[in-house]
Amino acid sequence: xxxxxKIDQYLNDWFxxxxxxxxxxxxxxxxxxxxxxxxxxxxxxxxxxxxxxALERKYLNICSEGYDVDSIIKNITLIDNTKKFVPHxxxxxxxxxxxxxDIASALKPFNKDxxxxxxxxxxxxxxxYKKIHSNSVGNKSExxxxxMDFEEFLWAMGYDDTLxxxxxxxxxxxxxxxxxxxxxxxxxxxxxxxxGGMPEVVKSxxxxxxxxxxxxxxxxxxxxxxxxxxxxxxxxxxxxxxHIFENIQVQLAKENKKFQITKISSNARxxxxxxxxxxxxDSGMINICYLLHTPDLPLKGNYESDKYKIYFKDTGLLxxxxxxxxxxxxxxxxxxxxxxxxxxENAIGECLSKQGYNLYYxxxxxxxxxxxxxxxxxxxxxxVEVKATNGNxxxxxxxxxxxxxxxxxxxxxxxxxxxxFENNIHTFPHFCGFLLKRYLSxxxx
Numbered sequence: 001x002x003x004x005x006k007i008d009q010y011l012n013d014w015f016x017x018x019x020x021x022x023x024x025x026x027x028x029x030x031x032x033x034x035x036x037x038x039x040x041x042x043x044x045x046x047x048x049x050x051x052x053x054a055l056e057r058k059y060l061n062i063c064s065e066g067y068d069v070d071s072i073i074k075n076i077t078l079i080d081n082t083k084k085f086v087p088h089x090x091x092x093x094x095x096x097x098x099x100x101x102d103i104a105s106a107l108k109p110f111n112k113d114x115x116x117x118x119x120x121x122x123x124x125x126x127x128x129y130k131k132i133h134s135n136s137v138g139n140k141s142e143x144x145x146x147x148m149d150f151e152e153f154l155w156a157m158g159y160d161d162t163l164x165x166x167x168x169x170x171x172x173x174x175x176x177x178x179x180x181x182x183x184x185x186x187x188x189x190x191x192x193x194x195x196g197g198m199p200e201v202v203k204s205x206x207x208x209x210x211x212x213x214x215x216x217x218x219x220x221x222x223x224x225x226x227x228x229x230x231x232x233x234x235x236x237x238x239x240x241x242x243h244i245f246e247n248i249q250v251q252l253a254k255e256n257k258k259f260q261i262t263k264i265s266s267n268a269r270x271x272x273x274x275x276x277x278x279x280x281x282d283s284g285m286i287n288i289c290y291l292l293h294t295p296d297l298p299l300k301g302n303y304e305s306d307k308y309k310i311y312f313k314d315t316g317l318l319x320x321x322x323x324x325x326x327x328x329x330x331x332x333x334x335x336x337x338x339x340x341x342x343x344x345e346n347a348i349g350e351c352l353s354k355q356g357y358n359l360y361y362x363x364x365x366x367x368x369x370x371x372x373x374x375x376x377x378x379x380x381x382x383x384v385e386v387k388a389t390n391g392n393x394x395x396x397x398x399x400x401x402x403x404x405x406x407x408x409x410x411x412x413x414x415x416x417x418x419x420x421f422e423n424n425i426h427t428f429p430h431f432c433g434f435l436l437k438r439y440l441s442x443x444x445x
Contacts, residue, residue, distance in 0.1 A: 001207070002039050003199055004155045005032060007145055011040040014141065015117075022107040022118040027145035028284025028313065029123035029228065030221055032199040036145075037093055037119055045117070047090040049083045051076065053103070054096035067106040069113040087115040098122040108139040123228075146284075147197030147314045149354045150189060150434040156206050157188065164435065171432055171439050176418040182429060186416065189431035190334055193347050196316015211331045218320035225285055225317075233279070240276035245285065248310050249321045252342035258291070258363075259310045270306050277310070287311040287349055289359035295374060295399060297381050297407045299360055309361060315347045340388040344430065345372055348386045348414055351433035369395050375436065377445045381407040384436070387415040393425060400424050410445050412436065 007025070014020050025033050034050075041048040051059050062075040073085050084090070092110075094103050097120045110118045120140075148156070151164055167185070170177055177185070194214070195205045201217045229241050243264050251259050261268040280286045288310060290303035312318035319330060322339060329337055349359055352373060362383075363370035373384040385396045396411045400423070410424040420427040432439075 001203055002035070003032070003148070003152070003203060003206075005036050005145075005148070005152060007033075007036045007143060008040065010143055011036070011044075015040075015044050020117070021111050021139055021141050022120065023141045023143060025119060025121040025143050025145055027121075027123070028147075029224060030198055030200065031145055031147045031284075033121045033123075033145050034093070034095055035199065037121065041091045041093070045089060045091040047084045047086050048093070049076070049085065049090060050093045050095060052095040053100040060100050063102050063106060068109050069106070069116070072106055085116060091117045091119065094118070094120045096122050111139040146354050148199060148202055149197060150192050150351065150431065153192045153195075153197065153202060154188065156202050167432060168435050168438055170419055171426075171428060171435060172442060174419055174421045174426070176420065177429070182418055185431040186429060187334075189347075189429075193315045193343065194319055194330060194334075196314040196319070197350075198314060198316065201316060215320055215327060215331070218317055222317060222320060228283065232283075237276065237279070240273055241279055244273065244276050244280060244310070248286065248312060249318055249339075249342075252309070252311070252318075252346065253339055257309050257342065257345065259308055274306075277308075280310075285313055287313055287353045287359055289349060289361050289373070292360050292362045292374065295362045295371065295381060295383065295405050295408060297376060299358070299374065299376055299381075303360055309345075309359075311346045311349045311359075313350065313353070315343065315350050318346050319343065344386050344388050344414075348384070348430065348433050349373065352384070352436070355434070355437040357437070369398055371395055371399060375412075375440065377440050380409050380445050381405075382440065382445055383408060383411045385411065385413045386430075387413060390415050390417045396425055397423060 014023055025037065027033050038048070038050070051062075053059060058079055059076065062072050062079075065071045065075065076083055077085070085092075097103050099122075103120065107118065107120070110116065154163060169175075191205070194211065195201050196218065198218070198221055201214055201221075204213055204217060205211065225245070226242065229245065230238060233241055247264050248259075251257065251263060261270050261273050264273075277286075277288065281288050288308050290305065291307035292299070292303050294302065296302060312321075319327070322330075326337060326339060352359060352375070357375055360374045361370070361372055362374065371383045372386045375382045375384055383396055383399050385393055387393075393411075393413050396413060399405050399408050400411050410426065413425055413427045414430050414433055415427060416430060417427060418429065
């Protein structure tokens with residue numbers, strides 16, 4: 001069973017480009033990179049060659065005689081003479097290239113040669129990407145892949161693009177949804193939060209129509225992440241990364257969700273742990289949400305690098321890391337209990353990140369003024385507030401009305417309610433979060 005992904009269209013366009021360069025597909029482990037590439041190859045090429053440097057260590061010296069195409073193919077066929085390289089009919093996948101970054105030096109020869117299409121991928125690519133990039137600059141295209149977003153989840157559940165178009169139309173017209181639509185989509189979004197976007201987990205949910213075995217799969221993925229940490233790091237660095245990773249859900253459950261290093265250890269210092277946080281971010285396991293100095297444009301450079309929240313990249317994995325009592329309540333009763341604020345924030349942060357937004361929040365010192373996220377448009381700064389229920393929006397109203405924040409004219413509130421507009425605040429159900437970028441591109445904020 002293959003699940004339709006957004007990378008499918010990108011790969012089709014890449015294939016049709018007469019000037020296409022070798023492609024690097026970036027993204028964390030188990031998000032479906034290899035499966036999507038195999039699916040693409042099966043319908044576009046007569047021959048497909050896959051080399052996995054993490055599992056097939058015998059290929060780690062294929063560049064020993066040089067980086068030219070002929071030398072590399074000669075060495076591959078010496079190791080396995082069943083692999084067929086037919087010019088203009090063959091796709092080569094170099095997978096898990098973080099274990100053999102030298103292969104990036106071959107991308108220029110492959111690009112100039114032109115006889116074979118080439119894709120590189122890797123589950124921990126962010127860790128060694130500086131070296132890979134420097135060896136292939138100007139001779140590659142790139143695609144950033146993530147776990148499935150809510151729209152891809154809807155595709156997996158049997159819905160087509162007309163549903164997203166209908167949801168967007170309601171948003172643009174400020175037209176409330178009917179009760180059936182709102183209830184069905186709200187339940188689907190909660191299902192998506194619990195399953196997360198890992199394809200194997202989603203596939204199991206789609207096939208069984210329930211949460212049976214979901215937690216087991218998610219626990220295995222969390223275990224795999226920890227194994228990656230142990231594999232690619234040593235000593236003190238390994239322990240620091242593990243401490244950060246295992247403390248995210250605990251700190252998100254606090255009323256003040258800012259990540260505090262001292263909560264890990266009273267003697268811990270930010271400068272000692274910052275490398276560990278960067279490592280988790282580069283590996284694609286977390287999203288970092290930085291505290292803004294002030295809610296003004298531009299966003300880049302206007303944040304405090306030592307004050308931040310940390311979210312899981314995949315909300316399903318965050319839920320899988322919670323205590324057993326909360327797991328039972330979530331999966332049986334769909335009750336988010338004490339974690340509801342953290343889970344809704346994580347889910348919307350995930351939605352924004354998957355649309356290409358960097359994450360920022362604001363909290364004014366010695367004040368109750370705070371806001372969950374900020375999005376910039378061409379002309380303004382748009383605060384985004386996430387509510388577990390339909391509570392008031394005092395901070396959002398303050399940011400919009402105050403002359404102290406001239407870049408902010410309107411705001412967005414995501415709740416479990418319906419569509420509405422009042423006091424320059426656009427209210428949408430949580431399940432509309434994946435459409436915010438498309439929505440903002442069509443309105444004049």
